[in-house]
Each structure stands twice: as structure tokens, then as C-alpha cells.
Amino acid sequence: MTTMESKATIGSPVSIGYLADYPHFEAQVADWLWQAFGDGVNRAFFASVVHHSMDKQALPLTFVALAGDQLVGTVGLWRCDLISRQDLTPWLAALYVDERYRDRGLGADLQRFVIEFSRERGFDSLYLYASFSGYYERHGWRYIGDAPEYPDKQVRLYHRSLG
Template identity: 55%
Template sequence: MKILPLYEVPYFAAQVIEWLWHEFGDSLPRDFFASIIDHSQTPGALPLSFVLVDGDELLATVGLWRCDLISRQDLFPWLAALYVKESARGQGLAGQLQQHVMAQAKAMGFNQLHLYSACRDFYERYGWEYIGDGLDYPDTLVHLYRIAL
């Protein structure tokens, strides 16, 4: 298994878009996620998307984004859109993806990383610190996290 920037394997972009749309789409159109992925494939620039593959099989994805929560643009950058294919869950892949994004953010000169989630107690086990609640558009309460790099 290996984690690659999506720009090195762009043929996985369509599947990543579908995953993000189905998992995080709620009321957002598929084209919204297509735009994010289309604009996250420039080496060395944010936003970035990464994929975890096993041979030719796509297992997971994650992003390192400038902003993932419009109501908290004061926080920067973000670990975003972490998704592990259902059949690949329970193998520690989410932790591997988090570590990869942390290393990338640190290499880019950032000293902290943020994320938000609708659930509690998942990210804490990876060392993330709960810093309060936020509001996702238009009115969904979410939990905010920070980790020092």
C-alpha cells in the first residue's frame, strides 16, 4: 500500500469525486466536489488531494486544504475529506492518511493543522485536540479539532 498525490494518478479522480459527493454531499451538487478535486492537483500548492492505493485498487482519500469550514476561515490549513472505502475500514488506514497529511503540512512550513467532524471521539485517539464547536453551512453543528505539527 502507498499514499500518492492525486496528481500522480489522476485516473482515480472520478472515483474520489463520487466518494466525496456520496459521503459529504448532503445538499451539495456533484459538480461542487468535482471542482474541489479538479483544483487540488497542483504540486506544492494548496489544496492537495491524496489517495491510498493497494496495487491498482483505490482504498482511501484525504485532502490538505486551505479552508474546509467557511465559518472558520481564521483556521488554516485543514485536513479534509478523509474517506476510507467501506471494505478497507478497520485496518488503520485513516491513521496512515492523517500522518501523511500532517507530514506534508509540516514540510510546507505549517505548525498546526485543523479539521472538523460531526462525530466525537474518533480523532481524539489520534492526538487531535477538541477546540470547540463550529457551524457548517447552513446550520449544522460540528466539532473542531487542532493538532500541533
Template identity: 55%
Template sequence: MTIVPLYDAPHHAEQVTEWLWREFGDSLPRDFFASIIQHSQTPGQLPLTFVLLDGDALLATVGLWRCDLISRQDLYPWLAALYVKESARGQGLAGQLQRHVMQQARAMGFSQLHLYSACRDFYERYGWHYIGDALDYPNTTVHLYRIALCCLPDLQAG
């Protein structure tokens, strides 16, 4: 299995768009997610989208984004839109994707990374620290997390 930037596997962009829209779309149009994916494929620039492949089979995706929560634009950058195909869950792929984004963010010179989630007790096992609640648009309470990239052990380990 390999993790590559979506710009190296652009034929998966439609499926990634579909996953994000179905998983995170709520009342947002599919075109909104298509725009995110379209604009997250420039090498070395945020936002970036990564895909986890088994051969050419798409198993998962994750983003390294400039902003993922409108109400907290003071936090930057974000691990965003982590999605693992249902049939591939339970294999540690979410952890691999997180480590990959952490490594990329650290290589780009960032000292910390943020994420938000509606669930608790998942990201803590990967070293994320709960820092409080926030408001997702239009009125949903979500949980904020931060991880310091400078203090992490070898991010390649898995």
C-alpha cells in the first residue's frame, strides 16, 4: 500500500469527491467538495489531498488544508477529511494517513497540526490532544484537537 498526493493519481478525484460529499456533505452541494478536490492538487501548496492505494485500488483519503473550520480560522494548518473506505477499515489505515499528513506538515515547516471531529476517543490514541469545543457551520458543536509536530517520534513507524 502507498500514500500519494492526489495529483499523482488524478483519476481518483471523482471518487474522492463522492466520498467527501457523502461522508461530510450534510447540506452542502457536491460541487463544493469537487471544488475543494480540484484546488487541492498543486504540489507543495496547501491545500493538499492524499490518497492511500493498494495497487491502483483507492482505499482512503486525507487532506492537509489551510482551513477546515470557518469559525476557527486562527488555527492553521488542518488534517482534514480523513476517510477510509468501509471495507478497508480496521487495518490501521487511518493511523497511516495521519502519520503521513503529520510528516508532510512537518516537512513544510509547520510546528503543529489541528483537526476537528464530532467524535471523541478516536484521535487521542494517535497522540492528538483535545483542546476544547468549537462551532461548525451552521450550528454544530465539534471537538478540536492539536498535535505538536516537533516532539513526535519517527513518523514513518507504524
């Protein structure tokens, strides 16, 4: 699966595919990730992460959700998203939905896309981390404990079996 039609109800059809197929959105994705997850990290860090996820043949990968020609969300499939747990791979990472399109199912569809994409490529597990609880549990993720995030905070670690 390299593209998927979303079931989200945002008023127009949404498709999900590789950011590499829409390179003109690279800067917008980097801006979104920096604004959502920056917390003291400069924008250049996120621009580098996004730029180096444009090779469709290897991780890391970035995917985008489009309503027509409008960017409405993004998600990544990365080798590692948490420095303290480099033993775990791969990771669903950097899930972001444009504020105007939240609470309509698009976040769930982005998760489903990465889950199916990963399963088709032979992965048997996925991981993610979050600083909050409730959302990912509702979408089938299993909380497996806390882990330190650099430099000094604890985050919730989740696992998803793909078997």
C-alpha cells in the first residue's frame, strides 16, 4: 500500500501517500512538526528530519494526508523516535493533523495507514510515545510503561502488535 483513501469526514476526499511524491509540502511539514513538537529544538532539526525521510525505499518515511491539493495532516514511520529506547523499532512518529481538520477521524486514518504499510513490509510491531494518555489507547495501542525523553521528562511508551 502506497496510498490510501481516508474515511475522515472533512468535507472532501482525503488521500494519504508519500511526502516524497509531494515535495512542495516539505517546508510546511517541517514547520508543523517544529511548532507542534519543537519545545526548545530549532526548526533546522525538524527540516533535516523531514528532508531525510524522502527516500521511499528506506526508513525514515514521512506520509501526508491531502484533501485535494491541500495538506491536512502528516505522520512518520521512523527507525527510532525516542533516544532512550533505540532498542525498539520501528516507530509511528510525528502524527500531526491541521487544527482545522481535527476531531474528524483523520488522526485515526493516518495511524491505520502506517500500521497497514508496516504490516505489508513485514514488521511485527510498532512503537510510539506520547506525553498524554487516552488517545492512543482508544486506537488499539497498548501502554507498556514510561521512558525518559531527553533531557529530563518522562513520556508514555506504547506498543502495537501487527501480527
